[in-house]
Amino acid sequence: MVIYMILNAEKKSLTRSDKRADRTRKKLEAAALEVFTEYGLDATTIEDITQRADLGKGTFYRHFKDKEEIATFLVDLSIDELLERLRSTNKHITTLYEALEHLLDAHYKFFLEEYEKFILLFQGRLLVKLERRISEKMEGPYDRYLRELEKILSPFVGEKIDPMKIRRLACAVAGFVFGFFSFAMIGMEMEQVESSIQPLRQNFVRSLSSFLGQLPENNKEEKKSNNF
Amino acid sequence: MVIYMILNAEKKSLTRSDKRADRTRKKLEAAALEVFTEYGLDATTIEDITQRADLGKGTFYRHFKDKEEIATFLVDLSIDELLERLRSTNKHITTLYEALEHLLDAHYKFFLEEYEKFILLFQGRLLVKLERRISEKMEGPYDRYLRELEKILSPFVGEKIDPMKIRRLACAVAGFVFGFFSFAMIGMEMEQVESSIQPLRQNFVRSLSSFLGQLPENNKEEKKSNNF
DNA sequence: CATATAAATGACCATATAGTCATATCTGAC
């Protein structure tokens, strides 16, 4: 215990109060993510959050201005995490085919490992275009997301870059990925979704390659396997 | 006026009261569709609806039990309309390529001509898998939708039909189509979306063909045009 | 240990919304 405190002593010299506040805030974030996923962003009340976090209602307002603030924060956080997955890879990517494969994998793992964040992003995405009384602040994260996709794809599209074209492609990829998972959630059980991804993988990438007008350079591992 | 009444006389002998009630109900439906699209399903209140319809609040409850009932009704109606578009075509469809082309066109026109219904479906869709306090009744329509897609696609997938595979494909197609439009709405202006569809069309269909493991039988109109 | 500061609390108030119902308006039959 003492050791722990010493080790953390130089860690920005957080007082015990600060750490308590941090813990509380984290509890609120975790609880909010849970209930947002369960009830939906709109249907969730502040008390849903504080009850789930096992905290008093007033506590919420010490940490967030209102529901929108915490929702925006979580959407932003989730996008950050997804972008981090999109950016980082150990493999060196040289072809469009590899790039798409990586994109698919990253999204898929995000969907599996951060299911709640996926659902949250899905919800937030919708809200963006509704002329709501609240929330224009949510547009930013999705723009960042689309721009990251553009950045990853553009090196492989060659030719002079028409921003409009790249944007279309990014929308297509994002739509494809998010759309598939979201409909799969309706039409299948979770295990079925999981067992579908592997066989879908090649077709998925091939179809996106085709979408980009480039067929994968005859990779041996599949001829006409068509094993979706 | 008299003529009108005579013409309509045999039309189920609707009394003027009946017609008044029908008109009122239609007004409510139209108003609800509008405000659902603007504010979102959850954020919309009953008074939003009646005000938009220029009717008293109590009137709403003479026609619908609650918000969920009218929402469910509208979702169902919208799915019906989309399915009708998917089913009906003057062209005789013999290849997968044609089938996909038709599917894309039908969805695209629905998106353009019934924008509000598209948004509504998109919202309702989202609600489905949330463990919500309300609404499991909304799941049905989307299941019908997926099943219709399966029905349209299955003749072209050949082989012994594994229902699971067909279901995957339906999810992929639905996800692709809905997903693209939804992200396009974020990333582009409406006119840009419109002007994107035409050039995207071929790539769209080709990519879906590829997704299904079948390439389009070398149609002449495009070699390597790649004009997305 | 005593005192001061920060964090957490939940009772409390104000407001918004769902849903009701007595009343008013419109319609149909005679």
Next chain:
DNA sequence: GTCAGATATGACTATATGGTCATTTATATG
């Protein structure tokens, strides 16, 4: 024209939720 039945209305009640704040509990300091 009049009466009965159907439809529409909006003031009203009950409830739920957002947001506040005086009080309590935990932490820091000397």
